[in-house]
Every structure is written in C-alpha cells, then in structure tokens.
Amino acid sequence: MIRSQRLVLAIAVLASFVAFLDGTVVNVALPAILRDLGGGIATQQWVVDAYLITLGSLILVAGSISDALGRILVLRIGLLLFGIASIGIAAAQDPLFLIIARGLQGVAGALLVPSSLALITSTFDGKARGRAIGMWTALTSTAMIVGPFLGGVFVDLASWRLAFLINVVPITVTFVLLAMLAHKDVRVPGVRIDVLGAVLCTLGLGGIVFALIEQGNLGWTHPAIYLSMSLGVLAFAGFLVRQRFAQNPIMPLGLFRVRNFWTGNLATAFIYGALGLSSVVVGVYLQEGAHLPATLAGLASLPSILLMIGLSSRFGALSARYGARVFMTVGPILAGLGTLWYLMVSRDFNYWWQVLPGVLIFGLGLTMTVAPLTSTVLGAIDHARAGTASAVNNAVARVAGLVLTAMLGVIVGGQLDLDGFKRATIVTAALLIAGGVVSFLGIRADPAESDDAFASSPRSQRRGPSRPAVSG
Structure with a gap:
C-alpha cells in the first residue's frame, strides 16, 4: 500500500471501531447504569434500543448521504456527533437524557460504518480492495474483545460513565489522520436522499x-x-x-424476489435477533444473577469471539468450496445447542462447567455461520447492487436485535432472575435453530437457481450508484 492507502485504511478501521466499541461496552455497563440512575428493566432495554432504532433505520439511507455530501465530510460529522453523544452519556443524570444521547449515538454510528467502507472502495481496486475490506473486518472485530473487557474494568474500578468515554481516544486519532490525508472528497452527482x-x-x-x-x-x-x-x-x-x-428507494423491494437473498435475510433475522437477545441477557445476568464483577462478565464470551476471529476466514473458504447451505444449516443449529447448555446454570453458579462449554459450542456454530451467510446474501445479487444488498442485510440484523431486545421484558417475565434467564435461553436457542432450518429449506447451492428476477427489471436500471458493502 502507498501512504495514502494506509491512511485511508487506518481511518476506516478507527471510525468503524468507534461504533462497534460502544455496542459491546453497553451490555456490561447496564447493571451499573440501573443502580445509578434507576428505571428498572425498561431503562436497560431503552439504553440498548435507542441506539439500535436510529442505527437500524438510518443505515439504509446513510449510503446515499455519504454519496451526496462526500465520504470524508460525513465521516467528520459522524465522529463529531459520536463524541458529543458519548460526553452526553457520561454526564447523564437521569434515564431520559441517557436514552436521548444513545439515540444520537445511533445516528452517528449509521453515518460512520457505510462512509468508512465507501472510502475504502473509492481508494482501492480489484484484489487490493478485497484485502483491504478483509483487514477492515478483522481489525474492527477486535472491538468485540476490547469493548467488554475495558468496559468491565472501568465499571469495576472507576465508573460506568468513563466506559462510554473510551472512544474519545480513537475519535481524536481519526481526526488527526483525516487532517493528514491529502485526499479529495468524492461526491456522486445526481444522488437523492429518501x-x-x-x-x-x-x-x-x-x-x-x-x-x-x-x-x-x-x-x-x-x-x-x-x-x-x-x-x-x-x-x-x-x-x-x-x-x-419511490424513484430512488433505500430498500428496493425487488431484491426480495431473489430466493437466496430473501432466505438469507430471513435466516439473518432469526440469528441476529437471537444474538441481540443473548448478548443483553448474558451480560446482565452474569452480574445481577451470578454476581460476577463486570470485568469477568465482559470476558465470559471471549472464547467464542476468539474462535470467530481465528476460524471465520477458514469457514469462508470452505463455504466457497463446498457451498454455504451446509454451514448455514449446521452452524446456527450447533450455536442453538450451545445456548441450551446455559440451562445448566443454577443458583450454585460455576462458569467453568455451566457456561464455558456452551460458549465454546455456541462460538463454533456462530463461526461456521457468519461468513457463509454474508457471502450468500451478497452473492445472490449482481455486483453492481452489492452495496445496497449488504446495507439491507445489515439493517435486517440490527432491527432483529432491536425487536428481540424490546421483547426482553415479555420473554423473561418482567424480571431477569434465574427463571427469566432460562426462558430467554430457550427463546435464543429456538431462534438460532429456526435460522438453520430456514437455511436448509431455502438456500440453493447454485446461486443461479435463486433466480435473480430483479436483475433485469426496469426499476433496477433506474437506481443510482451502488453503495459499498456493509458486513452483516
């Protein structure tokens, strides 16, 4: 890479890292927020969902905003908004103010991720672009490890408020790198924002x-x-x-005529809905029910994350060789069986045999699933519309997590005690297994069999420039 390309990649990684980091920090901080500000389980749900509502609903249109205003300008706006919202969260004295600030963070996050990838796709070409996006994916995945651990350390040793200020450092560094980047901003003419x-x-x-x-x-x-x-x-x-x-829809409904696309997105809804529910339930229960310190609760899922980082590319290669259907079927079902291991949790809590085996089985199943699922959804649609297809898939994943988190009170029976934890465990496992069944019944091994009927439709030809892919 030349110097400008290295700068672009560093900027894209750091900007996306900011958005991903807070998504992992919050689940560890929820019990401390409840103790400090009150509000019960509804406050905990809203702290998570306020972010997901704005992120999930605006990420579809964020690509158009980036094209219309320029990727670098939108990155700067997103970083500034995220920093302001983070300071607001750290200063919150009541649940309502905190929830509003989290919603603003979601707006900023919706601007950051598509703009980061748009900057990569406008800077790199061919195989170099694929390698750059692969590096972006691997490096931003470290937020899944760093977030819970650092969040737990701050909660245990200082304050949950400081946990939300962690991202001030990468935001500041990103602004410095943007100032060093002698890169002309790119605006796509004729783009309209819906x-x-x-x-x-x-x-x-x-x-x-x-x-x-x-x-x-x-x-x-x-x-x-x-x-x-x-x-x-x-x-x-x-x-x-x-x-x-609409002349320029942000979610073209014609895409859902493609069998592998709509099936893959239905599987995404089940799988990521389960992940959204599980991440909140496990993060909160390990502190409030099992009485683990926030640091250890943040590290509880570390083995599954390490499996994902170490083996995701391997399963992606195997999927390309043998077809995604088997991995999209076995993976979610295996993850569901791993989740059912959590039913072993009792009042006499022991992480090593009641939780860790389930974490490992769940992590292996999820690792088998994610890369084949993303490649199948994108592979079902022609390359010119891969950005739009991936933005839709990303939105489906976020909205599924949003809805299941909103249903948390109904699922656990109003209180996240041991019985509520086990009810949520059963629902999570059922959703994961349903994702595997949907994949088995709906995914076709040959993408041509999925019948991309939308490829030749007149409406598809009227669409504006495609947007960069956003990993689900």
Missing part, C-alpha cells in the same frame, strides 16, 4: 419498540401502548409502500 422513507422507517420502528418495552409497565390496554403500536405499524407499512413506488 428523507421521507427514512422518517417513516424511524417512526415505525420507534412506535413498535415503545409499545413492546412499555407494555410491561402500562399494559396492552393503555392508550399510549395500543396507539403507539398502531401508529408504528402504519408508519412502517407506509415505509414499505414508499419503497415500492
């Missing part, structure tokens, strides 16, 4: 999630609950209608 689609999507998800979280406090018959649910459903239906008729 503001109405983004607003409808955000309102739809927000209304539905509000009803799911607050129904435990107010009940389904309360006007605030059934009205917000109704308005949320109507707004999301309006978003789908908008995508059907």
Whole structure:
C-alpha cells in the first residue's frame, strides 16, 4: 500500500471501531447504569434500543448521504456527533437524557460504518480492495474483545460513565489522520436522499419498540401502548409502500424476489435477533444473577469471539468450496445447542462447567455461520447492487436485535432472575435453530437457481450508484 492507502485504511478501521466499541461496552455497563440512575428493566432495554432504532433505520439511507455530501465530510460529522453523544452519556443524570444521547449515538454510528467502507472502495481496486475490506473486518472485530473487557474494568474500578468515554481516544486519532490525508472528497452527482422513507422507517420502528418495552409497565390496554403500536405499524407499512413506488428507494423491494437473498435475510433475522437477545441477557445476568464483577462478565464470551476471529476466514473458504447451505444449516443449529447448555446454570453458579462449554459450542456454530451467510446474501445479487444488498442485510440484523431486545421484558417475565434467564435461553436457542432450518429449506447451492428476477427489471436500471458493502 502507498501512504495514502494506509491512511485511508487506518481511518476506516478507527471510525468503524468507534461504533462497534460502544455496542459491546453497553451490555456490561447496564447493571451499573440501573443502580445509578434507576428505571428498572425498561431503562436497560431503552439504553440498548435507542441506539439500535436510529442505527437500524438510518443505515439504509446513510449510503446515499455519504454519496451526496462526500465520504470524508460525513465521516467528520459522524465522529463529531459520536463524541458529543458519548460526553452526553457520561454526564447523564437521569434515564431520559441517557436514552436521548444513545439515540444520537445511533445516528452517528449509521453515518460512520457505510462512509468508512465507501472510502475504502473509492481508494482501492480489484484484489487490493478485497484485502483491504478483509483487514477492515478483522481489525474492527477486535472491538468485540476490547469493548467488554475495558468496559468491565472501568465499571469495576472507576465508573460506568468513563466506559462510554473510551472512544474519545480513537475519535481524536481519526481526526488527526483525516487532517493528514491529502485526499479529495468524492461526491456522486445526481444522488437523492429518501428523507421521507427514512422518517417513516424511524417512526415505525420507534412506535413498535415503545409499545413492546412499555407494555410491561402500562399494559396492552393503555392508550399510549395500543396507539403507539398502531401508529408504528402504519408508519412502517407506509415505509414499505414508499419503497415500492419511490424513484430512488433505500430498500428496493425487488431484491426480495431473489430466493437466496430473501432466505438469507430471513435466516439473518432469526440469528441476529437471537444474538441481540443473548448478548443483553448474558451480560446482565452474569452480574445481577451470578454476581460476577463486570470485568469477568465482559470476558465470559471471549472464547467464542476468539474462535470467530481465528476460524471465520477458514469457514469462508470452505463455504466457497463446498457451498454455504451446509454451514448455514449446521452452524446456527450447533450455536442453538450451545445456548441450551446455559440451562445448566443454577443458583450454585460455576462458569467453568455451566457456561464455558456452551460458549465454546455456541462460538463454533456462530463461526461456521457468519461468513457463509454474508457471502450468500451478497452473492445472490449482481455486483453492481452489492452495496445496497449488504446495507439491507445489515439493517435486517440490527432491527432483529432491536425487536428481540424490546421483547426482553415479555420473554423473561418482567424480571431477569434465574427463571427469566432460562426462558430467554430457550427463546435464543429456538431462534438460532429456526435460522438453520430456514437455511436448509431455502438456500440453493447454485446461486443461479435463486433466480435473480430483479436483475433485469426496469426499476433496477433506474437506481443510482451502488453503495459499498456493509458486513452483516
């Protein structure tokens, strides 16, 4: 790589690292937040979901914003917003202010990830681009290790507030590297931002999630609950209608005519919904139920993450050789069986035999799944639209985690005690196994068999420039 390419890669890694880091820190910090600010399980749900609502609903349109305004400018805006939101979280004195700041973080995160990848794809070509994206994926994955550990250390030794200021360092370094980069910003002419689609999507998800979280406090018959649910459903239906008729839709519905694409996204919804639910439940229960310090709770899932980092590329290569269907079938089912091991957890807690074997089995299953799943979803669509296809898949993953986290109170029965933990464990395992079954029934070994009917449709030809891939 030449100097400018190394700078671009470092900027892209650090900018995305910022967004991924806070997503892993928060689950370790939730019990401490509850002790400090109060609000019960609903506050914990909202602290997670406020971020996911804005991230999941805006990541689809963020690619268009990046194309229209310029990748470097959008990166700077995203970094600045993320830093401001992080300071706001650290200074929060009540749950509402904290939740609003988390929502702002989600807006910033939606700007950072697509813009980072857009910067890579506009700087690298051919095989060098593939290697650069591979390095981006590997390096940003370290946030999954660093986040829980550092978050736990700060919670145990100082304050949960400082855990959310960790990202100030990579944000500052990224701004310095951007100043060093003599790189002309790129704007794509003719790009239009579907503001109405983004607003409808955000309102739809927000209304539905509000009803799911607050129904435990107010009940389904309360006007605030059934009205917000109704308005949320109507707004999301309006978003789908908008995508059907918009000149430049942010989520082209025609993509879902492709069998491997819609099947892969359905499997994504089950698998990532399970991951979103499990990450919150395990992170909170190990502290509140098993009484582990935050540092050890943050390290509990480390073996599965190390498996993913060490073996993901290997399973990706095996998938390319033998086909993704077998890995997308066996992997989620194996992960589900590993999750069921957590049913061994008792009041006499022992991590080494009640949790660790399940973590290892779960990690192996997940490692078998992720690379084949992503490659199948992207491989189902022609390369010119791979960016849009991957943005849709990423949004599906985030929204699935959002909805399952919103349903946490219903799933655990209002309290995350041992019984609630086991109920959540069964639901998580069922979702993972369902993802494997969907893959077995729906995925075709030959991508040509998935019938990319959308490839030749007139509407597909009217679409603007494709956006860079965002790993699910």
